[in-house]
Every structure is written in structure tokens, then in C-alpha cells.
Amino acid sequence: MNGIKILESFGFKTDEEPKSIYPYSPVYRVRGEKYDFIIKKTQRTIERAQRLIYFTKYLKENGIKVVTPVDTKRDNPQQIGGDIYIVYPFIVGGTYTGTNDEIYDSGRLLGEIHRLSPEVNNFDLPKYNVFDFNIKEVHDSVQNIENYAKSVNLKIDIYKLKEKLIQIVPQQEELKNSRLPYVATPHDFKANNLIFNPDPYLIDPDNATWLPKVFDLALVLLLFHNELSTAPDEIFTPEQWQIFLSGYTKSVSITELEKEYWQRALEHVFLDEVMWLMAECEEDWSNPSQLKLFECLIKLIIDSSDYHL
Template sequence: MTEFAAVADVAGVFEHFGARAIGTHSCYQWSLVFRAERDGAAVVLKRTADRIAEWCHRLDAQGIPVVVPVDVAEVDGKRWVVYPWIDGRRYDGSLADVTAAGDLLGRIHAVGGTELKPFTWPVYEPGEPAKDLPELREKFGEHAPEHLDAIMDRLVPLGERFERTTLPAIRDAGLPVVDATVDYKANNLVFTDEGPVLIDPDNGECLPRVLDLALAALMFHMEDIPGRPFTGEEWIAFRDAYLAHVELSEAEVAAWPDAVDYMLWEFGTWAMADSSEWHVPRQRSFLIGLAQVRADDLPV
């Protein structure tokens, strides 16, 4: 189980930026994200990637509500960023919030750009993805035995064909690419009176935009309410708000089933296998639902 990183382990980073930690550990289990105070202002100190700060400034210049860095530096060979703390509320699960989130993703994709790090496609030996199936069977057998047959009916064919059909179909389709978050989830947004603000752009890469949309469609409720993937009504609200800003090409629409399958296998099964929150009812329910999502549930 991954431990929350300690402030003491990165004391030199706080010293470099002249920031004072608020608390003793990272506020997120899976990455280095620290609340802090700097020059009397509340800030967030975290690891980031190359070109993310510049991308945030480009989005901001286009009127996109995104957290904008106040400082960026290399410390001990690692890239760190200081963001202002954004006041607001968490996602409330309402259709209004779903719609606003879809609208924001559409606006981000409409800005376009291809300046972030290129998306890296996996390379698999024949049959390699299917080797993960026994672990997934064991995980769901332990935590959700009543759903095991339905889940494996979805995951087994996906894993067995992934490197032969799904991967080349989406990789070689020549789809439009954009700079995108590759982590567009409810818990990465803060809702203000003016609408949602993207507060975690730091996984951003340049990738086929339909993959980023598919990831949001699948994972938007990960680690947040209401403990399940989108309902049909929620997805339509999110999708239609997104499509107000982006017109998907015929090739993207045709590739949508492969995009959903790709992201479910590459990103979704990682969440299923590595989750440390199976004991949390909300997260258990989400993962059970995620494992059974099909492209037909998320029409474009």
C-alpha cells in the first residue's frame, strides 16, 4: 500500500520556494501534493512535468479556468510547481455540475495545441495483456464475488484481444491529437461561483482527443461521489456540453468503441488492481461498475 509522502522527505523543496508546509504529509496518496503557505498566501506545492506550466498559461490566455503556476523550478533534478490555492467547493454530483464539467473539457480540447509530451503507446508481447486476468479475477473474487462472472465476461475478451485488435486499431487510426489532461476527473476540479476550475493539469500529454474523452467518460467519478460511473443521463449531459465546443470527426466516432476499450484496459484495470480502497463502499461500488462499462453505455 502506497504511503502518503512526508513533508520532511522534501524539506529542501519547501526551502527552495520559501514555503511553509501546512500539515506533515502529502494531501494525496498517489503523488506529491502539499498544502503550504508562501508570502502569506495559501498555495499548493507539487511535482509536475515539462511544459505543463506553459500549457496552463496558454489555456488561461484563452479564458480557460485552470490553475496558473506562480513559480516553477527544478529541485534535485525534479520539476516542481507552486500553484495558488483555489477556493471553492467539491463536485456535488448534480446534472448541473456534470454539464459544467463536460463544457470545460470541450473548451480545453477546442484550444488544441500539440506542445505537451507525446502520448506513449504501450508495447506488448503476444498474450502479455491477458496475463493480468488472473490477478483481476482474484481481486474481484475477493472483493465482489457476486459480480465476478459478469465482470470477467467483460474483461476476459478485452484482455485476450487487446494487443492484437484494440491497441493497433486506436494507435494506427490517425486520429486528431490535442494537448489534454489525461486525468479529467471530478476530484481534479474545484467548483466556484463562475464554474469549475481545473486544479490538476500535471498529467497532461498530447494524445488523441477521443482517448481523453473516453478516459473522462469512464473515470470521472473515480475517488469521488456518487460511487459509480456515469449513468446514461449523466453521460448525455456531459457529452452534449462537450460537443458544443468540439465536433468529432467520422473517424473518431468510428473509433469510439476501441477508445473506450483501450482506456478501460490500460487505465481502468490499473485502478481495479491497485486500489487500496476496496474497503470503502463508494470506491468498491465504482470499481464494480467500471469493470462492466461498454461503449454502448456511452454513445457519441
């Protein structure tokens, strides 16, 4: 989609094709008379985008620092071509650097979001339903991972990784039927989606989903430091993980059922989010920081005994 057309659809004039500030999806920073704005692709269809807006406005009305659509003279969001685009305010502040205060405050923010979740999916957000991984997918993904690792001379225990991931596959049906508590959540709660001014401000809620609460926590542990140059190039240390949880549990409790299923939830989210990332994003293997993160993630999934709820 032509970037000029996207900007013009929201009333912004430009003679030059805008450059996306995010490499994997169109995200444009636009200068206004007083403030800057972000125009980005969001959930498809327009009805789903509107449900996302209802959710984020609810969070904002209840004290959560989260972006919501700006008032424009044009429809916001709107469909342009086959995609849905939305205009958010550009939030000024600093990026995450991995301090204990930032980790604690990030955990507290996610806990407050989970606390505000209704008991049922009142916002009709997309429901998580990815419980269909199979052995062939694991074999194919591990083969890609092995090839990429060899190409950059990274030594990983590919046999232990493959063995572990194959063991995870049969657990899916039990997780699906486990009656774990679900929450309405942004479900992309990572450091690159937070701006600190000085408290964390959520700038990308567009993946909002109805999913098991413990899955959201697992995603944080695995990928909170992904895709951010100012973040450490490794996962939380066990001590940092407990700092995050101490902030998180200021607002919400972790149930005994969630503690019981934590290990299986962590392994499942690895299959869903990390295996795909490592197997399909070949360009990440040429990034030394990403390489170190991948190495940490493999060690974690083989032995996560130091990381508990």
C-alpha cells in the first residue's frame, strides 16, 4: 500500500513516500502542528478494530496509560485497501533499559491491566485458540533453526531442543481443556511496546486478545527483551523475573491452577511464539544481540527450573 495514500486518507499531506519506523509492518510517524502522530496497520476487520478501541478506551478510563485513537476530521480507524489503519498520538519519553525500577513498574502495569479484565469476553476480542501444533512442524522448524545456527557458527544443543519440543506437542489438548482463567489483554506486552515518561506507557495494544492469563506471563518471560536495542540481549535473570512478578502481583493474584500449569504454559508459548520466531525470521540470525537472546531462550526451554511463579 502506498504510504502517501495512507497519510492522505487521514488528512496528512506529504510529497515524499513516508518511511516506516518499524521494519516488519507499516508504522509512520507524522508531524502535526503541535503534536506528532503514529499511523499504523491494526486489527482486520473494521469491526475488530472498533472492539479493540472499546477495550483500550476502557483501560484508559480506568487509569491505564495506553494509547487510544486521536480525534481526526476523518474516520479513525479506517479501511484503506484491504487493511485497517489507525492514528495514535506519538508518546514522548524514554525507552526501556532493563533497570530494576523499569522491570517492577512494567510488571505492575501488566498486573493492573489483568485486574481490570472482565470475567467474560465482553469486548469480543479474538480468542486464543492455537492448540494444533504437530510433530512435523517441530521437525521442520528445528531443521531451519539448525541451519541458521550453523550459518552463524552458533553452537546449540539441537538434539535436546528437538527432544524437548516434541515432548511439548502432546500437552496441547490438556492445556486447551484446563479451565485456566482467561483475561482481556494487549498480548504483546514487550519492552519495545512501552515508553517510560517516567512510568511505563503502553504504545501498541493492537494485538489485544482473550487468552489464558498465564500465557501472557509466559510471553513476557520469553520475549520481553525482543526487538529493542536499548534492552539487554538476554532474557530476565531469575532475580529480575521475581522483580517483575512482585510488581505484577501488587494488583492481581496468581491462582494455584496457574502455578500448576505454569511449566506447560511456558513450553506452549515457546512453541507458539519463539519456535516460529527462530525458524521463520532468518534475518534475525545476523543480529548479534538477537543471537544471544536466542541462545538464552534455548537454554531456558531445556531447563526452566529457575523461573517459577
